[in-house]
Amino acid sequence: MKKNFRLLALTGLLSLALGATSFGATLKVGATPVPHAEILEVVKPELAKEGIELKIVEFTDYVTPNLALSDGELDANFFQHYPYLEKFAEERKLDLANAGNVHVEPLGLFSKKYSSLNDIKKGATVAIPNDPSNGGRALILLHNNGIITLKDPTNLYSTEFDIAKNPKKLKFKPLEAAQLPRVLTDIDFAVINGNFAMEGGLNPTKDALVIEGKESPYANIIAVKTKDLEKPEIKSLVKALQSEKVADFIEEKYNGSVVKAF
Numbered sequence: 001m002k003k004n005f006r007l008l009a010l011t012g013l014l015s016l017a018l019g020a021t022s023f024g025a026t027l028k029v030g031a032t033p034v035p036h037a038e039i040l041e042v043v044k045p046e047l048a049k050e051g052i053e054l055k056i057v058e059f060t061d062y063v064t065p066n067l068a069l070s071d072g073e074l075d076a077n078f079f080q081h082y083p084y085l086e087k088f089a090e091e092r093k094l095d096l097a098n099a100g101n102v103h104v105e106p107l108g109l110f111s112k113k114y115s116s117l118n119d120i121k122k123g124a125t126v127a128i129p130n131d132p133s134n135g136g137r138a139l140i141l142l143h144n145n146g147i148i149t150l151k152d153p154t155n156l157y158s159t160e161f162d163i164a165k166n167p168k169k170l171k172f173k174p175l176e177a178a179q180l181p182r183v184l185t186d187i188d189f190a191v192i193n194g195n196f197a198m199e200g201g202l203n204p205t206k207d208a209l210v211i212e213g214k215e216s217p218y219a220n221i222i223a224v225k226t227k228d229l230e231k232p233e234i235k236s237l238v239k240a241l242q243s244e245k246v247a248d249f250i251e252e253k254y255n256g257s258v259v260k261a262f
Helices: 002-018 033-049 064-070 082-092 132-144 177-183 194-199 232-241 244-254
Strands: 026-031 053-058 076-081 096-104 108-110 125-129 163-165 171-175 189-192 219-225
Touching: 026 033, 026 064, 026 232, 033 053, 033 076, 033 096, 033 194, 033 232, 033 244, 064 076, 064 082, 064 096, 064 219, 076 082, 076 096, 076 232, 082 096, 082 132, 082 219, 096 232, 108 132, 108 194, 125 132, 125 177, 132 189, 171 177, 177 189, 177 194, 189 194, 219 232
Parallel strands: 026 053, 026 076, 125 171, 125 189
Antiparallel strands: 076 219, 096 219, 108 189
């Protein structure tokens, strides 16, 4: 009986040493399949060593993961950049925060019909993401490559109404980001997020006519409820995702289609 008591006492002390709630914790993290869920799989064994069971819940849209996080169905999510989170949380009045940057998925301009920017004809249709942050990001990419001119290219939420010059008379078609690879054969061009491009069988570094540089401010983040920012298991998750092991995996797996941001 005394031995059992001592064992329980030592277990309690060990748990305290490892962090108040880390050892024996379960982390439920929402993620889009590529590359987010793949990267999370890399850190699963590392977190298990700390007594944290990582459960990955896959989503294929940009709306549900934040709602699930806010409702308490998830402990964190990993699919978005901060400008998207900021705008989404503001519009929906959600108390969510950035727990740490992980990587950048450069946005690219793709076409199944044309192989060069020189091929862009007057009146061509360009599909872009329909959410405010990625829509603005797409227009900034086109501005930076001389395709259009924006009134203020530093405005991350620019819309078609913020275009000062459109010499090719391009027609813009906002669509849900996940749909963009699927409509590529039906339109002239599409500006596609890196994760959805890869899911659609596209290689951003090889197939994109133009692509964001590594200096992109759109780092993908771990999002959590603001009240959970200091939780030991969240800190362990971020630390694992910002490790050399993950940096090496990103470099070897994605060949520039995904770039570390830590």
